[in-house]
Amino acid sequence: MTDASHRAAVAERAARAGGVVAREQFRGSLSVESKANKNDLVTETDRDAQRQVVATIREAFPDDGFLCEEELSIVAGPESDRDAEAVDSVPENGAAWVIDPIDGTANYVRGMRLWATSVCAVVDGDPVASVTYLPSYGDLYAVGPESATRDGTGLSVSGRTDPETFAVAPVGWWDRDARAEFGRLCGAIGDRFGDIRRLGSFQATLAHVADGALEGLACTRPMNPWDTLAGVHMVRRAGGTVTDLDGEPWSHDSDSVVASNGEAHEALVAAGNEALARD
Structure with missing residues (x-):
């Protein structure tokens, strides 16, 4: 398995793992906080899901950096992700993972099903694999070095021209x-x-x-x-x-x-x- 293929497989595994955490707490009793404004929300579930994503990736790539929506210092828990390296931006050199544990937290808090767990593997500034998992729908979008699929079916943009x-x-x-x-x-x-x-x-x-x-x-x-x-x-x-x-x-x-x-x-x-x- 090539390095890019390995990263694609890990990205899928990590997105699924984090998405399952979020799905299990969906429409439950949530701890909700505001960040920049009243409609910029974060829940403890965001942090739980991110913790799971990071831990899953670190099993395979313990030395890579992480660019995450939630602060790693806040989500740090198990020893496996306590020392994860946070980066401030997409690095031009080396490998990193860009993570949004719940993209669409406002939807999530309102009980709406459209939210995503997103993982992107970056090497030397360029994406080599990306996954967007919609846990409430069961759809998984995955792009690796040789494929781009939704639930195993090839992705293609709309053919409409009008x-x-x-x-x-x-x-x-x-x-x-x-x-x-x-x-x-x-x-x-x-x-x-x-x-x-x-x-x-x-x-x-x-x-x-x-x-x-x-x-x-x-x-x-x-x-x-x-x-x-x-x-x-x-x-x-x-x-x-x-x-x-x-x-x-x-x-x-x-x-x-x-x-x-x-x-x-x-x-x-x-x-x-x-x-x-x-x-």
């Missing part, structure tokens, strides 16, 4: 003093495309672009790598296009995200720029 038939998702959220930008984004998408969806989980939304359920998404704000990296890798491997609002190839430090099936991508970029009131 923008009037597209379903497109605005992604992200804005503080109240910038809420008008979200309204402009929805309006610009509505003017150019057939329908709008907002799902509440960035990784799940990217997975649905990869599997053809959505034709695209647009986010006008910078997002964290754990919200984006795994899913962007999936969309690209499924034949889609991912750029920033300047039309440049997206990278983990880009200030915006536009992902599509490659058809009418320029119109989606234009919608994002209209939201920012940029020419």
